[in-house]
Amino acid sequence: MSKGRFGIHGGQYIPETLMNAVNDLEKEYEFYKNDEQFNKELTALYNEYAGRPSLLYYAEKMTKDLGGAKIYLKREDLNHTGSHKINNALGQALLAKKMGKTRLIAETGAGQHGVATATVAALLGMECEIFMGKTDTERQALNVYRMELLGAKVHPVTSGTQTLKDAVNETFREWVSRIDDTHYVIGSVMGPHPFPTMVRDFQAIISREIKAQIMEKEGRLPDAVLACVGGGSNAIGAFYHFIEDKSVRLIGCEAAGLGVDRPENAATMANGRVGIFHGMKSYFCQNEFGQIAPVYSISAGLDYPGIGPEHSALKDEGRAEYVAITDEEAVNAFEYLSRTEGIIPAIESSHAIAHALKLAPTMDKDQIMVINISGRGDKDVAAIARYRGVDIHD
Amino acid sequence: MTKIKEAFENKKAFIAYLSAGDPDLETTEKLIIEMEKNGVDLIEIGIPFSDPVAEGPVIQEADLRALKAGTTTEKIFDMVARVRTKVNIPLVFLTYCNSVFGYGTEKFMAKCEEIGIDGLIVPDVPYEEREELAPFCEKHNIDLIALVAPTSEDRVYKIAKASRGFLYIVSSLGVTGVREKIETDISGIIKAAKSVSDIPCAIGFGISTPEQARELCKTSDGIIIGSAIVRIIGQYGKDCVKPVTEYVRSIAESVHGI
Numbered sequence: 001m002s003k004g005r006f007g008i009h010g011g012q013y014i015p016e017t018l019m020n021a022v023n024d025l026e027k028e029y030e031f032y033k034n035d036e037q038f039n040k041e042l043t044a045l046y047n048e049y050a051g052r053p054s055l056l057y058y059a060e061k062m063t064k065d066l067g068g069a070k071i072y073l074k075r076e077d078l079n080h081t082g083s084h085k086i087n088n089a090l091g092q093a094l095l096a097k098k099m100g101k102t103r104l105i106a107e108t109g110a111g112q113h114g115v116a117t118a119t120v121a122a123l124l125g126m127e128c129e130i131f132m133g134k135t136d137t138e139r140q141a142l143n144v145y146r147m148e149l150l151g152a153k154v155h156p157v158t159s160g161t162q163t164l165k166d167a168v169n170e171t172f173r174e175w176v177s178r179i180d181d182t183h184y185v186i187g188s189v190m191g192p193h194p195f196p197t198m199v200r201d202f203q204a205i206i207s208r209e210i211k212a213q214i215m216e217k218e219g220r221l222p223d224a225v226l227a228c229v230g231g232g233s234n235a236i237g238a239f240y241h242f243i244e245d246k247s248v249r250l251i252g253c254e255a256a257g258l259g260v261d262r263p264e265n266a267a268t269m270a271n272g273r274v275g276i277f278h279g280m281k282s283y284f285c286q287n288e289f290g291q292i293a294p295v296y297s298i299s300a301g302l303d304y305p306g307i308g309p310e311h312s313a314l315k316d317e318g319r320a321e322y323v324a325i326t327d328e329e330a331v332n333a334f335e336y337l338s339r340t341e342g343i344i345p346a347i348e349s350s351h352a353i354a355h356a357l358k359l360a361p362t363m364d365k366d367q368i369m370v371i372n373i374s375g376r377g378d379k380d381v382a383a384i385a386r387y388r389g390v391d392i393h394d
Numbered sequence: 395m396t397k398i399k400e401a402f403e404n405k406k407a408f409i410a411y412l413s414a415g416d417p418d419l420e421t422t423e424k425l426i427i428e429m430e431k432n433g434v435d436l437i438e439i440g441i442p443f444s445d446p447v448a449e450g451p452v453i454q455e456a457d458l459r460a461l462k463a464g465t466t467t468e469k470i471f472d473m474v475a476r477v478r479t480k481v482n483i484p485l486v487f488l489t490y491c492n493s494v495f496g497y498g499t500e501k502f503m504a505k506c507e508e509i510g511i512d513g514l515i516v517p518d519v520p521y522e523e524r525e526e527l528a529p530f531c532e533k534h535n536i537d538l539i540a541l542v543a544p545t546s547e548d549r550v551y552k553i554a555k556a557s558r559g560f561l562y563i564v565s566s567l568g569v570t571g572v573r574e575k576i577e578t579d580i581s582g583i584i585k586a587a588k589s590v591s592d593i594p595c596a597i598g599f600g601i602s603t604p605e606q607a608r609e610l611c612k613t614s615d616g617i618i619i620g621s622a623i624v625r626i627i628g629q630y631g632k633d634c635v636k637p638v639t640e641y642v643r644s645i646a647e648s649v650h651g652i
Contacts, residue, residue, distance in 0.1 A: 002523055002525075003522065011522075011523055012522050013518045013519060013520075013526075014518060014520060015518060016517075016521070016541045016543045016545075016564065017567060018545075019520050019522070020545050159454055160444070160445060165445065166445075172447045173448075173568070176567060176568055177569070178567070179545060179567065274495075275492045275496055276491040276526070284492070286496055287496075288496070288497075289468070290492040290494070290495060290496015291444040292492070
């Protein structure tokens, strides 16, 4: 079995042109991840620039309203740039800089990863180009302008379904064309080894903090940790340090779009089967001939036909559970958290909140649930208004 | 000696690519027959994939047209079974890993053997992941053709040793597509490959003119043309057989004239 495996999943299924680049990346990452100076610099960026550690907030009103488990929210939405994506972007960009790269490229779905990458590129004085499905540039127009404001060039991708998967295709094509000075900052725990491991390590700070914070507040581990999953980076970050604690239920909430039984969904775990795509073996939505399915979700960040290989292994082992949440449920949860706690969550994160609305009432009052609020919802306000039939003029 | 290696015996080989089912499978079948008649030595039949990450816009669009026209792996197998009785040159499939894996790797290779496919090129399966396909290919006598790239450096040796049929030399960085100039040190790559293996070396990516073909044949065992052919098919649709025939004849004359 080749490198970077999680059970049968993972690997390095990429064109030969990129092999030396990913091998170099692996070598450099293996060195720098244990390098004191690198870690010192990264921690300084996390704490002084990104605003870490992020809060673990006791959602008292929500807890009382639902009448079950005690609910804590991990506030990744309070990070600089508004989501967990900054954790990974800072890590990879710093590594790329150490490797002598001067140019960063990245795909983005909702735009959060693109914004995070553009931000870090501005900070570290690197060139930045972002690839984003044309459909996504339209539903997340504000983030496009935000990236441009930060000095990045945004390429609308017009191939295929014009969403996240096509943005990934196009960024790979760009990387194959220009490797010497360019690092591909993959935004999730996906792609060829070492990306799924490296991105997970950079995001694992989420569960490291949750663990310390909950021990301080409650003196014990939570009973369940919930996070939304597209590629799965905020979820793996929130799960990672709890994987060894078998008493903690790990629940990933994927996008069911208009319904898992309808063609318009992105529920990889519910509907996908094992495949090989975007550099990795993992679960993918696909047809009988292995053609990748055009997926759909109201959430541009979860609108992806695959999932990171470590999640696929966690599913196979039965260590994590995956549930599918519809657009309607997510929008309701978006509005619920806004009204109940005064926190407007990203539509992606709202998928995890939607499941919490179902699960918390079934749990005992002395049980604890943590929901990872992976991002803030400012970017989604216009889309939610449209969903509700409200015409907003900017 | 495999049928593919025979294509390189005593001559330079002209390898042509087309995306199966673009514009439809009847046209693909006609093109394969005419290509053989007009001097093509080996044909790469692309099984269109929804997300061909190593392809430039020309082949991406061809794959999309083929899929929209209802082309499936099963229908391509049927077409190849028919055309195999009419042509003798080696036929290989070019596709992406999930087309094989998603169909069922064992089932896919058994079917290839049954219908007379000689080889397989899978751009997203590098040396490290060869075992995903190689045991099944060997079992069913399918040559698993490996690719080397301008960035391969020392990897050329192990890849050349592992490759079967021929070695696909990617001429340039980036995706498939027509290029004015090829700047990679191809003769260096071929020298490295030949130092460890007697495998034929064919150059692909970016070639479109008879002059380029002739020039590159001086340093290699053959050349591969894809996007330039697919562009003509895209331009003429069902009426593409004649212009494609004329084009491949001009290339074949140039390649075989050496």
